Amino acid sequence: xxxxxxxxxxxxxxxxxxxxxxxxxxxxxxxxEPDDALVKIKLAGLCGSDxxxxxxxxxxxxxxxxxxxxxxxxxxxxSSFYPGATGRxxxxxxxxxxxxxxxxxxxxxxxxxxxxxxxxxxxxxxALLGTPLLPGGQAQYARIPKAGGTLFSLTALARSNARxxxxxxxxxxxxxxxxxxxxxxxxxxxxxxxxxxxLTGSAYPSSSFVPCDGLVLSGTGVMKPLETADRTLxxxxxxxxxxxxxxxxxxxxxxENIRTxxxxxxxxxxxxxxxxxxxxxxxxxxxxxxxDKQSCxxxxxxxxxxxxxxxxxxxxxxxxxxxxxxxxxxxLDLAYSLVRPFGIISSVGVHQEPPIPFTGRDVYNKNVSxxxxxxxxxxxxxxxxxxxxxxxxxxxxxxxDASLIENTVSFDQAAQSYELFDKGKCGKILFDPWx
Amino acid sequence: xxxxxxxxxxxxxxxxxxxxxxxxxxxxxxxxEPDDALVKIKLAGLCGSDxxxxxxxxxxxxxxxxxxxxxxxxxxxxSSFYPGATGRxxxxxxxxxxxxxxxxxxxxxxxxxxxxxxxxxxxxxxALLGTPLLPGGQAQYARIPKAGGTLFSLTALARSNARxxxxxxxxxxxxxxxxxxxxxxxxxxxxxxxxxxxLTGSAYPSSSFVPCDGLVLSGTGVMKPLETADRTLxxxxxxxxxxxxxxxxxxxxxxENIRTxxxxxxxxxxxxxxxxxxxxxxxxxxxxxxxDKQSCxxxxxxxxxxxxxxxxxxxxxxxxxxxxxxxxxxxLDLAYSLVRPFGIISSVGVHQEPPIPFTGRDVYNKNVSxxxxxxxxxxxxxxxxxxxxxxxxxxxxxxxDASLIENTVSFDQAAQSYELFDKGKCGKILFDPWx
Numbered sequence: 021x022x023x024x025x026x027x028x029x030x031x032x033x034x035x036x037x038x039x040x041x042x043x044x045x046x047x048x049x050x051x052x053e054p055d056d057a058l059v060k061i062k063l064a065g066l067c068g069s070d071x072x073x074x075x076x077x078x079x080x081x082x083x084x085x086x087x088x089x090x091x092x093x094x095x096x097x098x099s100s101f102y103p104g105a106t107g108r109x110x111x112x113x114x115x116x117x118x119x120x121x122x123x124x125x126x127x128x129x130x131x132x133x134x135x136x137x138x139x140x141x142x143x144x145x146x147a148l149l150g151t152p153l154l155p156g157g158q159a160q161y162a163r164i165p166k167a168g169g170t171l172f173s174l175t176a177l178a179r180s181n182a183r184x185x186x187x188x189x190x191x192x193x194x195x196x197x198x199x200x201x202x203x204x205x206x207x208x209x210x211x212x213x214x215x216x217x218x219l220t221g222s223a224y225p226s227s228s229f230v231p232c233d234g235l236v237l238s239g240t241g242v243m244k245p246l247e248t249a250d251r252t253l254x255x256x257x258x259x260x261x262x263x264x265x266x267x268x269x270x271x272x273x274x275x276e277n278i279r280t281x282x283x284x285x286x287x288x289x290x291x292x293x294x295x296x297x298x299x300x301x302x303x304x305x306x307x308x309x310x311x312d313k314q315s316c317x318x319x320x321x322x323x324x325x326x327x328x329x330x331x332x333x334x335x336x337x338x339x340x341x342x343x344x345x346x347x348x349x350x351x352l353d354l355a356y357s358l359v360r361p362f363g364i365i366s367s368v369g370v371h372q373e374p375p376i377p378f379t380g381r382d383v384y385n386k387n388v389s390x391x392x393x394x395x396x397x398x399x400x401x402x403x404x405x406x407x408x409x410x411x412x413x414x415x416x417x418x419x420x421d422a423s424l425i426e427n428t429v430s431f432d433q434a435a436q437s438y439e440l441f442d443k444g445k446c447g448k449i450l451f452d453p454w455x
Numbered sequence: 456x457x458x459x460x461x462x463x464x465x466x467x468x469x470x471x472x473x474x475x476x477x478x479x480x481x482x483x484x485x486x487x488e489p490d491d492a493l494v495k496i497k498l499a500g501l502c503g504s505d506x507x508x509x510x511x512x513x514x515x516x517x518x519x520x521x522x523x524x525x526x527x528x529x530x531x532x533x534s535s536f537y538p539g540a541t542g543r544x545x546x547x548x549x550x551x552x553x554x555x556x557x558x559x560x561x562x563x564x565x566x567x568x569x570x571x572x573x574x575x576x577x578x579x580x581x582a583l584l585g586t587p588l589l590p591g592g593q594a595q596y597a598r599i600p601k602a603g604g605t606l607f608s609l610t611a612l613a614r615s616n617a618r619x620x621x622x623x624x625x626x627x628x629x630x631x632x633x634x635x636x637x638x639x640x641x642x643x644x645x646x647x648x649x650x651x652x653x654l655t656g657s658a659y660p661s662s663s664f665v666p667c668d669g670l671v672l673s674g675t676g677v678m679k680p681l682e683t684a685d686r687t688l689x690x691x692x693x694x695x696x697x698x699x700x701x702x703x704x705x706x707x708x709x710x711e712n713i714r715t716x717x718x719x720x721x722x723x724x725x726x727x728x729x730x731x732x733x734x735x736x737x738x739x740x741x742x743x744x745x746x747d748k749q750s751c752x753x754x755x756x757x758x759x760x761x762x763x764x765x766x767x768x769x770x771x772x773x774x775x776x777x778x779x780x781x782x783x784x785x786x787l788d789l790a791y792s793l794v795r796p797f798g799i800i801s802s803v804g805v806h807q808e809p810p811i812p813f814t815g816r817d818v819y820n821k822n823v824s825x826x827x828x829x830x831x832x833x834x835x836x837x838x839x840x841x842x843x844x845x846x847x848x849x850x851x852x853x854x855x856d857a858s859l860i861e862n863t864v865s866f867d868q869a870a871q872s873y874e875l876f877d878k879g880k881c882g883k884i885l886f887d888p889w890x
Contacts, residue, residue, distance in 0.1 A: 027508055094472050120696045133684075134797070136658065136682075137652040137653070137661060137681060138652060138658035138659030138660060139649075139822070141822070142796035142797055142821075144820060145784070190731075203665070204660075205843060207465050207660055207664055207665075208648070210664055211651075211661070211664070212647075212648065213643070213647065213648075216646075217572040218572070223572050223573035223712060223834065224572060224573030224574060224641055224831065225838060225840055227715060227837065227841075229645055229709040230705075230708065230712065230838040230841055231710060232837045232840075232841040245573060246572060249568075249573075250571050255672055274664040274665060277664060277665065337568065337569075348815075352815075358777060358778060361572040361574065361828075362572075362577055362828075367876065369815075369819075370819060371815020371816060371818065371819045372814075372815050373814055373815065373816055374814060374815055375812070375814050375815075376810075376813055376814065376818060378810065379806070379807075379809060380782070380783075380804075380807050380808065380810075380811055381806060383827035383828065384804075384805060384806045384829065385828070386576070386577075386828065387576070387577060387827060387828025388827055388828060389825065389827070390818070390824065390825045390826075390827075391824045391825075392818035392819050392824070393796075393797075393818065393820070393821065394819065394822060394823075396659065399658065399659055399660060399702065402662065403662055403665040403667060405667075406666075406667040407665060410530075418506050440457065
């Protein structure tokens with residue numbers, strides 16, 4: 021721990037009850053546990069879900085260091101990481117001082133059942149960065165607990181994949197939350213068994229769990245391979261903030277992959293009431309489509325226009341899947357109105373106290389499937405990194421019409437940036453703690 | 456249509472507002488549409504979901520002929536079925552006068568998109584038997600619309616599978632609703648991608664939609680093949696009425712099939728507060744296990760005991776999946792309390808007007824997946840028939856401790872049977888309209 025930095029640092033803090041952002045000088049954190057890492061932060065993101073705390077919606081009554089998106093460099097490690105340390109040798113041999121790392125927005129140990137099966141955001145030791153329990157990334161340094169399970173080392177990966185070191189820090193920062201979350205919400209819809217008939221061309225149900233020797237029926241009209249007309253997927257994306265745009269790019273990426281082998285047809289409608297967000301989505305799509313002509317129909321629309329279009333496209337049946345990337349009941353109501361019977365609502369919105377707005381009859385009558393919750397970012401890294409590398413046209417830019425990131429600013433502009441972002445007056449902002 | 460029976464028949468009718476069952480003599484229905492069939496009913500079932508109308512919970516304000524479970528014989532067919540009829544030749548060539556048939560509880564045309572992909576209960580022409588719009592099966596004759604898509608002909612199937620004609624009518628009747636519904640609720644859970652890590656031994660997420668050339672990471676603890684300890688499935692069944700018992704038998708059947716090839720471990724807890732139902736479930740399981748030693752742990756329990764057991768079995772994590780086979784908010788609350796983060800609630804309960812009892816925070820914080828709705832019985836017939844044939848030890852009996860069917864009675868006992876069934880004082884009853 022010879023290199024452990026000493027002294028003070030600058031950090032962005034939030035004070036209860038709401039809307040109170042201050043930049044303060046505070047002590048640099050110490051290594052406390054043997055599995056901690058201390059990360060010198062190169063860039064920290066301002067994320068839509070930071071606004072839940074900012075607005076006072078999370079019942080937090082203590083001050084905190086903000087932020088849960090960070091990319092940086094390891095400057096100190098706990099004793100578990102040193103050669104000869106007892107316990108966890110394999111997991112903890114991947115990190116070294118000097119490694120460039122990205123942290124997911126939640127800590128995960130890498131060792132419990134939930135981590136092992138890939139549901140890392142529900143790790144039994146899970147903790148969310150940027151809460152009173154775990155100081156966040158909008159600082160010059162951050163202590164990351166369970167670092168062997170949590171941190172993703174680009175340096176370690178670069179030993180076998182040199183190209184990953186070419187990625188700009190501002191792109192890597194998207195791995196902390198929004199890009200994996202976009203990948204997750206799209207994957208959750210496409211992997212659902214209710215989409216399987218369209219993806220595989222075989223009618224529901226697959227009989228893999230109940231092998232039916234000789235009982236396959238002819239002439240019932242339901243057991244024949246599906247015609248192309250039945251294999252068109254119509255998918256809506258509700259909410260075109262930065263995560264919604266990442267969901268759209270991820271979905272397009274996946275559809276191109278599976279279309280190549282399966283001859284599917286797909287139509288996507290991306291929805292937001294906010295015109296600036298729609299324009300951003302249109303610019304992103306134009307850039308993707310100019311580099312790599314997309315086979316999916318893709319339309320960006322306001323709410324009413326989207327509802328009409330979904331009806332027109334599907335003969336009134338509705339969408340096969342709706343990706344809900346907002347996190348309130350208006351978005352869930354819209355998703356329900358758009359989805360067809362036996363459709364899927366894949367939701368990554370951070371929903372709050374209100375009861376979800378469906379009656380038992382609503383959900384029964386549509387045979388709807390609802391998948392809720394937080395992205396297991398740590399487990400999604402390989403898929404998200406693959407998309408990040410392949411889509412540098414979208415994820416590489418800052419400050420142009422098609423970039424997800426609007427600007428990089430210093431902490432001096434933190435309070436103003438929160439205020440503008442809260443009011444929808446700016447896009448995604450990154451903080452350079454050393455600027 | 457030479458054989459069309461004339462005159463009157465006896466039928467069980469319900470009158471609003473509630474609890475009013477009368478047996479009346481009414482005209483035998485006529486063939487109306489070219490795709491109608493007239494079925495002479497051999498047996499009709501009394502089903503738990505008949506009680507929704509019986510109790511006046513369905514907002515029905517007109518009298519109706521009850522029942523949506525029937526097995527019988529085709530005695531007349533509309534003109535579409537006759538050789539040389541224009542339109543639908545293949546679909547409508549499967550039925551002939553004299554065929555033994557089972558009808559699913561909803562009509563499905565076999566021709567629309569929803570039918571073709573296998574989501575037959577959401578056919579665009581869907582109609583539920585035993586409603587004011589479509590007279591039910593507790594009669595001597597019933598007119599079945601869209602018969603080519605709806606009726607399942609055992610006679611047609613017997614041309615290639617003679618064994619299906621050995622099945623007793625009382626067993627076949629279980630195909631109309633409760634056995635396919637049990638198969639569906641179990642399959643819906645097992646096919647969900649959140650169970651895939653346990654079933655396949657590969658951690659989430661599968662990358663089939665995002666091929667990652669060379670990005671597979673070593674040493675992260677999440678990309679390695681899963682150990683046996685992570686592949687134990689714990690599944691709860693909430694509600695042990697006849698559908699719940701069918702769900703349990705189906706789940707055991709599926710687990711034996713997949714265990715043979717995959718080496719999984721599985722534990723099932725089957726839950727009901729009603730002691731008589733628990734005893735029935737125990738007797739059914741004892742019979743299965745005596746014929747064919749089961750590899751799954753299987754425990755029947757009251758609610759408190761089940762909650763303790765699920766905690767004990769899973770170290771407090773909760774169940775991977777909960778099958779909800781009741782249809783009220785107490786059952787959904789229990790399901791939520793039992794399910795683990797990234798678990799699945801597969802629900803076939805017929806839910807009513809109340810809002811579903813979860814807040815946005817509940818569903819977000821557990822990453823819960825909810826699959827609701829009606830079984831597409833017509834599409835499930837092959838799987839359900841396969842299980843019916845293989846499990847005649849369970850589905851073949853009447854009136855013993857382990858039978859799903861308690862008794863076959865005449866229409867003279869209809870009012871009394873509804874009353875006893877409503878009060879939980881008898882098991883499943885069949886009506887013989889000719890007794």
